[in-house]
Amino acid sequence: MRWLLIMVAVGAAGTTGYLGTVSKNSFSDYSGEQLDLLERELSQELAQERGSSHAPKRSAKQVERQEQLAANQQLLQEERQRRLYFFLALGLAGAAAVAAFFLPGGASSHPSLRASSDEDARLLAAIGDPIVLREGARQKAAALLGVSPEAPPAVIEAALQAQLQQRDLSRMDGLAPDLQKLALQQREELVRARDLLLNPAPSKPAGSLGS
Numbered sequence: 001m002r003w004l005l006i007m008v009a010v011g012a013a014g015t016t017g018y019l020g021t022v023s024k025n026s027f028s029d030y031s032g033e034q035l036d037l038l039e040r041e042l043s044q045e046l047a048q049e050r051g052s053s054h055a056p057k058r059s060a061k062q063v064e065r066q067e068q069l070a071a072n073q074q075l076l077q078e079e080r081q082r083r084l085y086f087f088l089a090l091g092l093a094g095a096a097a098v099a100a101f102f103l104p105g106g107a108s109s110h111p112s113l114r115a116s117s118d119e120d121a122r123l124l125a126a127i128g129d130p131i132v133l134r135e136g137a138r139q140k141a142a143a144l145l146g147v148s149p150e151a152p153p154a155v156i157e158a159a160l161q162a163q164l165q166q167r168d169l170s171r172m173d174g175l176a177p178d179l180q181k182l183a184l185q186q187r188e189e190l191v192r193a194r195d196l197l198l199n200p201a202p203s204k205p206a207g208s209l210g211s
Contacts, residue, residue: 005100012093019086022137026185027079034178035076041176042073061171068166072182141193153198160194 027035049066135149142149145159167183167190175183 002100005096009093009096009100012089012096015089016086016093018136019082019089022140023082025075025079025082026182026189027076028082029185030079035079038178038182039073039076041178042069042076045069045175045179046073064166064171065175068183069179072179137196141196144190144193145197147197149197151197156194156197160190163190 027038030038046066046069049062049069138149142151145156145163147156147159151159164187167187169180169183172180172183
């Protein structure tokens, strides 16, 4: 039972680390009060844009603005979910770790666990393996740009330019300052996603190979 609790604690801790780093988006730096304010502003802006959608003819700029507002609203909801899951995973990790620590009996009272110690060690190592975490970050970066992680550099660059063009600050005239700041943060996030996909994974040092 103890080994199961340890695995749960490590798995939850790994999930907490992922949610606290890799899965962040442009809204992650905002406080709860700021998120509430932004959500109200986004809802008002989106309601106005949707109200004008009944006009006989809408400009491409109006369509792009409505799509951008809807995308920002979706990101805001994802950030709220990320924070909820983060605290749930953190609580689970802490509870499992405490339960494993106070559980009576040790490895000597469960000799059958020794046979699977190597397998458990590999599992625990895999959960916190930097390669696994980096691959998760690459998957998120690719999804952000709308490409596959193995896409050619030219495709990744083209996707980046298309995304940056949609978030051109010159098209954000009339938006609230917070939304303009958000657009700038999203541009920076897209550039970081491009850099992550184009930079190869660091190779293993020569000394890490067995003699």
